[in-house]
Amino acid sequence: MRSALHRFGVLCALGSCLCGGAAVAQPEDGQAERATQILREVDDLWRGSSSHARVAMQVKTEHYTRNMKMEAWSKGKEETLVRIVAPLKEKGTATLKSGNNIFTYLPRTDRTIRLTSGMMLGSWMGSHFTNDDLVKESRREEDYDAYISFEGERDGRQLLEFTLLPKADAAVVWGKLTLTVLAGSYIPLEEIYYDEDMQVARTITFSDVKPLGGRERPAVLHVVPADKPDEYTELVYESLQLDIQLSDAMFSLSSLRRR
Amino acid sequence: MNLLSLALRNVMRNWHRTLVTTLAMAFAGIIMILFAALMEGLMQASERNAVAMNLGDIQIHAPGYRDDPDLYTRIEQPAALLESLRAAGFRASARLYGFGLAASGSTSAGVQLRGIDPRAEAGVTQVHRHLLQGRWLDSGDRDGVVVGRKLARTLGVVTGDEVVIVSQASDGSIADALFRVRGVLKSVGEGVDRAGFYLLDTAFRDLMVLPQGAHEIAVLRADRDTDLDAATAEVAALATGYETLDWRALQPVIARILELADAQLVFMLLVVYVAVGMVVLNAMLMSVFERIHEFGVMKAIGVTPWQITALVFMETLVQVSVACLLALGLGWWSARYFQLNGIDLSGIASAASIGGVALDPVWYARITPDALLLPVGFLLLIALLAVIYPAVKAAVIRPVAALHYR
Amino acid sequence: MKVNKLAWRNLWRRKRRTLITAFSIAFGVLLAVTFTGTGDYAYTNMIDASANMGLGHVTVEPRGYNETPSLDKRLQHADDTRARLLHLPGVSNAYVRILGQAMFASAAKNVGGVFLGIDPAAESGTHNLLLRSLVEGELFPAGRGHGAVVGSKLAEKLNLSLGRKLVYTTSDANGDIVSEIARVSGIFRTGADEADGSMVLLPIDAVRDTLNYAPHEASLVAVIVDDQRRAETLTQAIAAQVGNPQREVLPWQRTQPEIAGVVAMDRSGNYISQLLVGLLVAAGILNTLLMSVLERTREFGVMMALGMAPRTLFRLVITESLWLAVLGLLLGVIITVPWFLYLVYVGIDFSAAIGQDYSAGGVLVDPVLRIRLYRESALAILAGVFTLTLLSGLYPAWRAARVPPVQSLKAL
Structure with a gap:
């Protein structure tokens, strides 16, 4: 899904990451091949060559609650542009992800700053995502091996659960990821990040399935860090268009400054 | 017989010798005071340095x-x-x-x-x-x-x-x-x-x-x-x-390093004391033994050993008092100079820091009562101790032996 | 010759005084050796320890790296350079290293720090303090593996133990952000918080891959020399060998100015102490010689009356002071040698005076007072004692030569 969900790192967990033929692994070969096959289908469902979305973000932490509205464009896997629409104080602030680099435009000081490696692990826009999450998600398919770890009925629903194990040389801090999707429609329900001790580190739940970008998709994405269960970041898709015409100039430093 | 006036007369009569002995002791005293003041300055500077740029003495945090x-x-x-x-x-x-x-x-x-x-x-x-x-x-x-x-x-x-x-x-x-x-x-x-x-x-x-x-x-x-x-x-x-901690608790490693440096400075100070002791000992020995003939003659004309001992001590006291006063005055004056002007080492040490704490490259002396009085007290003590042996020797010597004494 | 003999005899006319003066010279020698020797020992230790933290005594690096180190500045053909430097006399070893800043992350946390890319085949604890301080695990094997040796404090912060994952994020040769994984193979503890809390050793080949460096590129070549005092001289020789204007060859004084500053300040403090003690000893000698001249006034008067030239008298007293110096030095050697040996092999432990839990001893300061004397320091002390004694003899000698014959005889 080189789609709208992409630029929010984690959320895209579902599609793109799992795609690609590289996804081989675990039990028997036949099983692994089937996982790859299904994940490709999941990915195809969500794939878009480009996207445009309007998203509302709510962040709740121990210290603040923050509501933002933003507009986001993406093209391919590597290019993403996010621009804040509200609140007024931050209106016009924009983030451009191009390859491994992240640039931020700050309208108040009229400066564009390229994030250094030291800032990569800092919070993105005060949310529970790091800048690194934005970069890493597009590498997901290279970084993980996937297999189906559960298939059948759970809580009255037919589900598929994938387990993603980071490859030995992948620059990933997690121990593993699990992704649960509805069998048949492949609509994602939940993604869980585990640390190296296989303790839950963060949980992403998908909900409010409704027509978006011409298909049924979950419009709400809810992230909870395991060490702070009272905090969350929630993304709500207000609109989504896929496979639209976007010029490369859209993802340049000069367009970053345009309001 | 007035002991003091006799001692004074003796001291004045041999004014050359008196001058040499007194000046040697006074010089030793000046060096001690200056050294103590410089060391005191260094110790305080290292502590002041440790807290001066950022730490402060005490910090409060949530x-x-x-x-x-x-x-x-x-x-x-x-x-x-x-x-x-x-x-x-x-x-x-x-x-x-x-x-x-x-x-x-x-x-x-x-x-x-x-x-x-x-x-x-x-x-x-x-x-x-x-x-x-x-x-x-x-x-x-x-x-x-x-x-x-x-x-x-x-x-x-x-x-x-x-x-x-x-x-x-x-x-x-x-x-x-x-x-x-x-x-x-x-x-x-x-x-x-x-x-x-x-x-x-x-x-x-x-x-x-x-x-x-x-x-x-x-x-x-x-x-x-x-x-x-x-x-x-x-x-x-x-x-x-809130949490209140002094700088030693905040920066234990630096506190340790400074304590170590202090211990070494005290060691050096002791060493200087020993050197001074030696100078004074030699000066006193010389000033008495040189006059052993004179004491022999005094014995011969009936002066008692006690009187000779008392005389030697009184003469010593007179000399060392003058030396102490000189040491106090000149020591204070020289230490004062370095307290005001400092020794600037910035030419050779542009960026000195230990464990992340920068050191001030200007070294000032610091005059404390201890830095002034301890050296003077020590001078007095060591002179009076040093003179015991020659005084006793002079007191008990047989007049004949004194004439041949070497 | 005659003056020599006379001077020697004169000295022994006052045995006790001569011995005490000689002993004070000896004591001066002892002190000078102690002060200089502990300095030589401590500075060498400090400088070597600092050099062994990564940059070496002499560093070959890209021009401008010292001022603003960054990973886009790099040396080409660093391995060739190293090979050439190894043959230089005085060079103990040289190491090709990549040094840069990075963010280190585990699932628990992330912190900023410094990584040092090293060649595990070439490095050992000998010239790498971090490896020498390994407390757990081992050095990673050579090759492109993902090993890492991390500082104990950093491991604690990131909740790392042996075998755990560590992701480092940094900027590559082109300034792009890159990240790579490493697995903890070892943990070191030097006792210096700065190193333990922020440094990570990584295999240089893996670092090159991550940073998009060519196979023989590196940040620097760290040269370890046999004797730190020769670092500056060797810097010239190394620069001549390197012979590339794009490269800078810098001694430790330039790359590690903080240590250089501490050494310089401590050394000047030490010299001032020695100077003061020297003055004391000189005062003692002056006192002795002056006394002996004063009490021989008549004697000198007679000698002069008998036709001895004032110059000869001057020489006589100077020769006496010379003999005194020889005697003092001899005595000095006798009392200094056992003390010196004691300090070399045992040392004085100051840790008791400053509390037991002295953990920071490893790198910066050794709580045990030990000693090491360089030949030139020993020669300097010898020369110093001689000069001091001769200088103190000048005034008494001048006095002796100035004795007016008639007046002194009158006193007879």
Whole structure:
């Protein structure tokens, strides 16, 4: 899904990451091949060559609650542009992800700053995502091996659960990821990040399935860090268009400054 | 027979010898005083240095802040606390800390934002005097910042240049603001050199949306000679609910290194005492043994051994008293000179720091009562001890033997 | 010759006084040796320890790296350079290293720090303090593996133990952000918080891959020399060998100015102490010689009346002071040698005076006072004692030569 969900790192967990033929692994070969096959289908469902979305973000932490509205464009896997629409104080602030680099435009000081490696692990826009999450998600398919770890009925629903194990040389801090999707429609329900001790580190739940970008998709994405269960970041898709015409100039430093 | 006047007459009669002996002792005393004052200065300087750039004597933090320096772990009512600290005779300065990205042109670097009140800070630390270029913060200049030496180099900025700071404000929003570099610091320790970004506390509050609270209160004793432990206890009593630690507890490694250096300085001082003892011993031995013929003659005409001993001691007392007075005067004068002028080592030591704490390259002497009186007391004591042997020898010598004495 | 003999005899006319003066010279020698020797020992230790933290005594690096180190500045053909430097006399070893800043992350946390890319085949604890301080695990094997040796404090902060993952994020040769994984193979503890809390050793080949460096590129070549005092001289020789204007060859004084500053300050403090003690000893000698001249006034008067030239008298007293110096030095050697040996092999432990839990001893300061004397320091002390004694003899000698014959005889 080189789609709208992409630029929010984690959320895209579902599609793109799992795609690609590289996804081989675990039990028997036949099983692994089937996982790859299904994940490709999941990915195809969500794939878009480009996207445009309007998203509302709510962040709740121990210290603040923050509501933002933003507009986001993406093209391919590597290019993403996010621009804040509200609140007024931050209106016009924009983030451009191009390859491994992240640039931020700050309208108040009229400066564009390229994030250094030291800032990569800092919070993105005060949310529970790091800048690194934005970069890493597009590498997901290279970084993980996937297999189906559960298939059948759970809580009255037919589900598929994938387990993603980071490859030995992948620059990933997690121990593993699990992704649960509805069998048949492949609509994602939940993604869980585990640390190296296989303790839950963060949980992403998908909900409010409704027509978006011409298909049924979950419009709400809810992230909870395991060490702070009272905090969350929630993304709500207000609109989504896929496979639209976007010029490369859209993802340049000069367009970053345009309001 | 008036012992004192006899002794005086003897001393005056051999004025050449008296002069040599007295001057030798006085010189030893001067050296001791100067050395003690220089060592005292060095010890105090190392402690002062350790606290002068940043630490202060005592610091107050909200519990847990030191383990995890978090924007939200704050001292909630710093103003009231500052007031009560000042009322108790302390100097105190509240500080705000945060992390951010500083960018200038195409370069950027992570920085530690240090929001301070320049007036209060100047009462506690000396960092405002350690500028390599430009000037220190001014409460009227909201955009002005002062940066560490290495940071300035990394960013490629000099005085007058613009720097953008980006961070995350306490309400989660993006904090960004434009500042102008007013000054660049000299080397004041690795942390500040590499990432120190000083700005006004008011500017920090605006940038980080932090209307109140402080992350740290640094406290300095008004009188450096008061007991640190007692002062710490006093501050802790005022700052209930917060963590109060003195600089030794905050920087145990540096405290240890300084203690070690102090122990070695005391060792050196002892060594100098021994050297002085030897000089004085020799001087006293010579001045008595040279006159052994004279004592032999005195014995021959019926002066008792006790009288001779008393005479020798009295003469010694006269000489050493003069030496002590000379030592006190000239020692004080020379130590005073180095207390005011210092020995400037900055030519050979541009950036000295131990464990991240910069050292002041100017070495000042410091006159304390101990540095003046201990050497003089020692001089008196060692002279009187040193003269026992020759005095007894002179007292008991047979007149005939004295004539042939070598 | 005659003056020599006379001077020697004169000295022994006052045995006790001569011995005490000689002993004070000896004591001066002892002190000078102690002060200089502990300095030589401590500075060498400090400088070597600092050099062994990564940059070496002499560093070959890209021009401008010292001022603003960054990973886009790099040396080409660093291995060739190293090979050439190894043959230089006085060079103990040289190491090709990549040094840069990075963010280190585990699932628990992330912190900023410094990584040092090293060649595990070439490095050992000998010239790498971090490896020498390994407390757990081992050095990673050579090759492109993902090993890492991390500081104990850093491991604690990131909740790392042996075998755990560590992701480092930094900027590559082109300034792009890159990140790579490493697995903890070892943990070191030097006792210096700065190193333990922020440094990570990584295999240089893996670092090159991560940073998009060519196979023989590196940040620097760290040269370890046999004797730190020769670092500056060797810097010239190394620069001549390197012979590339794009490269800078810098001694430790330039790359590690903090240590250089501490050494310089401590040394000048030490010299001032020695100077003061020297003055004391000189005062003692002056006192002795002056006394002996004063009490021989008549004697000198007679000698002069008998036709001895004032110059000969001057020489006589100077020769006496010379003999005194020889005697003092001899005595000095006798009392200094056992003390010196004691300090070399045992040392004085100051840690008791400053509390037991002295953990920071490893790198910066040794709580045990030990000694090491360089030949030139020993020669300097010898020369110093001689000069001091001769200088103190000048005034008494001048006095002796100035004795007016008639007046002194009158006193007879």
